[in-house]
Amino acid sequence: MKVLILTPQALYRRWPTTPDTTKMMTNAAPVTMAQLAGALKGHEVRILDGNVYDIPLKEYAEHIRWADVAGMNVMCSYAALNTELNLKFIKKLRPDLPVVMGGHHPTFQDAEWIERGADAVVRREGEVTFPELVDALAAGRDLSGVAGVTWRGTNGEVNRNPDRPFVQDLDTLPLPRWDLVDFSGYYLYLRRAGKSACVETGRGCEQSCAFCQVGPMWHNTHRFKSTERVLAEMRLLKENGVTQVFIVDDNYGSKLDTTRQAALYEGMRRENFGFEWGGFFRHDYIRANHELMLAAAASGLKFVCIGFESVQGADLKEFNKGNAAFDGGGSYEEEYRFLKEAGITVFGFMVIGYPGQSQAAAMQTIENAHSFCDYPVVTVYKPLPGTAGYRKTKQDGLLAKEMFYHDSFTVAVKGTKPILAAYNKFFVRYVGNPVRLVRNLLDPRLRRVELAIIRWFALGIFNANPDNVSDFLWFLFKGRKLGEEEVIEHLRKKYLSEENVARLARRAGA
Structure with missing residues (x-):
């Protein structure tokens, strides 16, 4: 089978900066995708990292049309809305294409992803589970015999198979398929x-x-x-x-x-x-x-x-x-x-x-x-599902919203909006401090990092488009007066609507 392993393209962008500050210092080719590719014996594999390679929609659509199955990673609630938009976009172009989710977020919210259109979720480790899943699809079998998978039944029901034991000897994992990775963007x-x-x-x-x-x-x-x-x-x-x-x-x-x-x-x-x-x-x-x-x-x-x-x-x-x-x-x-x-x-x-x-x-x-x-x-x-902090926050009635989605416009714990506002002011002062900036640019230990931060902010600002600028203005004048769930619902209706998905599909040549 032709297997497309991907992280989502940025179909939804925050402005003026993205929420993922970790990319400032950890933008390195992902071993998880390369190692998963190495485990897929007897199949043709492509790796497409949307975190780094922002390709035109028509090119993205060509990868989707090529594939027999797609495996998509989502780590956290910050990425969930954009990932769901990618899922809807893929299904708009290829309703028949099996889409399998993996990562921390789907592991703890597997049924929710099935309800949103995913065909299956690989929970926790994927190097054994995902190849077994692909082999089952290639043979025309259902997924009932694949441990560690949650999957959609023929009548739309959610089936959760037993957990798969962890791989005890990590040396038995396949070597990463670095030959499939374009290193130029990392x-x-x-x-x-x-x-x-x-x-x-x-x-x-x-x-x-x-x-x-x-x-x-x-x-x-x-x-x-x-x-x-x-x-x-x-x-x-x-x-x-x-x-x-x-x-x-x-x-x-x-x-x-x-x-x-x-x-x-x-x-x-x-x-x-x-x-x-x-x-x-x-x-x-x-x-x-x-x-x-x-x-x-x-x-x-x-x-x-x-x-x-x-x-x-x-x-x-x-x-x-x-x-x-x-x-x-x-x-x-x-x-x-x-x-x-x-x-x-x-x-x-x-x-x-x-x-x-x-x-x-x-x-x-x-x-x-x-x-x-x-x-x-x-x-x-952010109280993340599966953690002790999430359970306690919810039990104490302090959860400001459910945590499937999150956004930099919102807080997750009741009463913390003043802390977020104070932090935002601190962040602007910190980044814009000319003394700190000059000192770090003159320090050989920090110079490249400082230049990276400047580049990161510049890219965020230049990524402005009518949608994300209007989001910023909407929140500035209206959204910040609303509740957290209302803000998330506004973004969901705007970006996950059938009209928006159809618009993206038309731009992709559908």
Whole structure:
């Protein structure tokens, strides 16, 4: 069969900037799509990454007409409306084309995606489930025998098959099909230009942070590839001209595998890969492993993403963060100085607007962020389905809306609009601060990142079109006075309407 693996095209855009700030520092070729392609033995596969390649609608339609089955990824509620619009667009062009959803969002809201038109959902891991699903379709069988799948029956009913056990030995997974990937659009803003790609060294997380879907996604397990397997994947990347790597593990800096990491850094130096790389680390891991972090820097580590979340101990307890090294924020500053001296850039991830958090406490975290990170990446709390935080927020009656969709115009927790407004003002001041801008442009460690941020904002502004500018003006003068569900419903009616889908189909040549 001809299998199209895709992330959605940007048929719906936010303006003046997109909500996905992570693309500023982690725009690397996705190993998940390449690895899934490697698992599809005996089938013809194409990879189409709409996160990076914004192709004309007619070209998009040609890929859709080529395929016998399409697999589409959606990670979060921010992307749900655009993904659903892609689903409707595909079905408008090809009502007969089976569309299979995968990723965190469909795993926890599988029935909702079937009700919205998807033919099947692959829950959690896909490298075994998706090939079995494609083989069943090729043989003309229904999906009742494929574990880990939720699917639409002949009468429209939702069928949820039993879960599939996790792959225990990740070394048995196929090598990624990097030959199917066009690397030209991917780049990590480090200190030099070059192709970039993701590497997965492990899967899952043993932590139970209340706001995070990763723990529930993987049942709080953490599995690892062997050092030799990771080095083999890195050799493939070097053969493809990759010079920058993002280790995409949800919790790469884990207390569970320091011996394996030491062997990996030694192997990277021995093989002389010359990669510049980054990944997600925990603050308490860094504090306990200075020598290992210096070894990582010697192997090419140039940036870390650290989930600080808050400088308030009460918040961390509420988050169930489990940061044993937290001492009121002083250790944050100490570790930042250590990393800075090692030549490592720090992206500090923070969550504000948690139920019960005061505006003063929220602003204290982000206004002090400059003392413990180079770039604050702030999220206004979204209770994600499947998490302990979602269950508690809903039980306490504090959920401002359901979480299938989310948008930067809305909040998810009742009473947090003032926090969002205060953060937006801070963000404008922070980005527009000329002293900060000049200082970072003069710092070799930060210059390329700063230029990336400028580029990201410029692209967002130049992506203006009548639809997204009218959305902005509508919200400015009317939408902000409405409830959260009313805002989402306005966007749904505008973008998911039959009229809008038909308009897109006509532009695609249908």
